[in-house]
Amino acid sequence: MCGIVAAAARREVSEILLEGLRRLEYRGYDSAGLALLDNERNLLLHKQLGKVAELERAQQLEPYYGCTGIAHTRWATHGEPSAVNAHPHTSGARVALVHNGIIENHQQLRARLQEQGYQFVSATDTEVIVHLLHSHLIQGLGLVDAMRETVSLLEGAYALAVIDVEHPDEVVGARQGSPLVIGVGIGENFLASDPMALRQVTDRFIYLEEGDLALVTPADISIWNEAGERVRREKIRIDEAVESADKGAFDHYMLKEIYEQPRALAATLALDARHRVADELFGEGAAAVFDKVQAVQIVACGTSFHAGMVARYWLEELAGLPCQVEVASEFRYRKRVQHDNTLLVTISQSGETADTLAALRDAAPGDFLASLVIANVDNSSLVRESDLVFLTRAGVEIGVASTKAFTTQLVALLMLTIALGRRRGLSEDRATDLVNALQRLPEYVQETLELDRDIEDLSEAFIAKHHALFLGRGIQYPIAMEGALKLKEISYIHAEAYPAGELKHGPLALVDNNMPVVAVAPGDDLLEKLKSNLEEVRSRGGELFVFADRQAGFASEPRVRVLNMPHCPEVVKPIVYTVALQLLSYHVAVQKGTDVDKPRNLAKSVTVE
Ligand code: AGP
Secondary structure (H helix, E strand, O other): OOEEEEEEOOOOOHHHHHHHHHHHHHHOOOEEEEEEEOOOOOEEEEEEEOOHHHHHHHHHHOOOOOOEEEEEEEOOOOOOOOOOOOOOEEEOOOEEEEEEEEEOOHHHHHHHHHHOOOOOOOOOOOHHHHHHHHHHHOOOOOHHHHHHHHHOOOOEEEEEEEEEOOEEEEEEEEEEEOOOEEEEOOOOEEEEOOHHHHOOOOOEEEEOOOOOEEEEOOOOEEEEOOOOOEEOOOEEEOOOOOOOOOOOOOOOHHHHHHHOHHHHHHHHOOOOOOOOOOHHHHOOOHHHHHHHOOEEEEEEOHHHHHHHHHHHHHHHHHOOOOEEEEEHHHHOOOOOOOOOOEEEEEEEOOOOOHHHHHHHHHOOOOOOOEEEEEEOOOOOHHHHHOOEEEEOOOOOOOOOOOOHHHHHHHHHHHHHHHHHHHHHOOOHHHHHHHHHHHHHHHHHHHHHHOOHHHHHHHHHHHOOOOEEEEEEOOOHHHHHHHHHHHHHHHHOOEEEEEEHHHHHHOHHHHOOOOOEEEEEEOOOOOHHHHHHHHHHHHOOOOEEEEEEEOOOOOOOEOOEEEEEEOOOOHHHHHHHHHHHHHHHHHHHHHHHOOOOOOOOOOOOOOOOO
């Protein structure tokens, strides 16, 4: 988490830095700061608690100008959100530094620096880095050498950018475990956590690799690898038009992104001329890998983990493949027993999630047949480090709550199931049925969006509640989990999901008239069992909200409110029902007045462990 942007230019850069921060706010938004070097080599600093808008206000009230600068938007790890803990951190009124990541040995380093007389003003792990850097600079080292000495002492993850009044044209960056990219301009160069931060000034980028250190001046870019050797890194052009970062007619990005789903799903479903799922969609060499797959291990976090849980039902039922799904932060630290020829599948909207990336990196060579990532961001770390890649076509997702990224991941996973299933007895007819269902999916989702007003009506019943239960059976259980995650994430209502059959084994004790119970009840072969579970709730005074196929035989009655969902093929129901639950959470959150797109304590891209 945390977003970094930096510039070395011949023109004034404060507005470029602020625009970069606005675009990086998805990475954290509890405080923000900016440091500039002016023409007289003064180090000018604004730091504010709150969103980037607060920093903009500070800059309007007291404008600072300079051609060299660094800026940061923070998601607190060490030290509460406050102006003092906000970055940039400074040392000796000379050097300023921004950091994304966590320094694990900060306590030892802090003690050492305090012995040398350095005084700490913040509670962050970052402040040790800037004092260390200062301690090397005052020994007479240049900025690059001082930075090299500094990072050699750090344990943990970092992307860094620094400026120094004694080197007014230079910005030095370094990365280990957190992303950092160089934006290549004409007579100006930049650093950022994500190319998106710099799309207003360039379309040419150089991705730094692990252990790289870079010196960026208006005229030059120099890069050294971990061994200190000068290296050249590939420059790539990102041609896509910058996606509109405005909300258009929508009140929130989340709502815009929910409504974009028919288009995003259609774009993700890329078929060949014969309307089949081509192996090549998963990258060069996919066919040879798929021929050998005997098991699948899925690893992801949060919403992407829920996508993996849905896929397990598809892979086992349709492709006959044993499939395990695990959250990345657990997978990493567990001694595992792997089937032979297991395909490791990671799922990530951002492609930068630290736990998922670490799980991929920790997977011992030989443990897995190959790695495949399903990601939404091209050139992200997971994309660059996986053997095979499927890019979802959700488009930029700005709302912290994942919506179109999730449903497009599900499309990708069903396509993967078809590609693998064809080799394991999935008939051509069945594969064609599945593809047909996917092709009609945008239509079913559109019909669900048309229920928006009805869902908004239902949402009123949740506003005064503190808890909610979500129930599903079979493949709808992970959809209930996703519905609960959405509700807690943006409305701050405590929500839990259970497989409906588990209710009587404990959670039923919670059910009373203060506990709304949402049931995802599409009307599959588990319907009769689900109906009895729902009766258990109703007879305890619970209020039920049933999302059911309009042909499933549910009718509204006292304490049971039914939302009639479009009738659609079983296989796409998890995707279609998700959309209704997204709208439910959205409307609850709006009525509660929370910050829907930037819920408290969260960030869009979780780049720390
Ligand atoms: C979901 O709404 C969240 N924003 C979160 O759970 C997210 O899915 C998780 O952090 C994983 O992110 P990724 O898909 O970018 O890896």
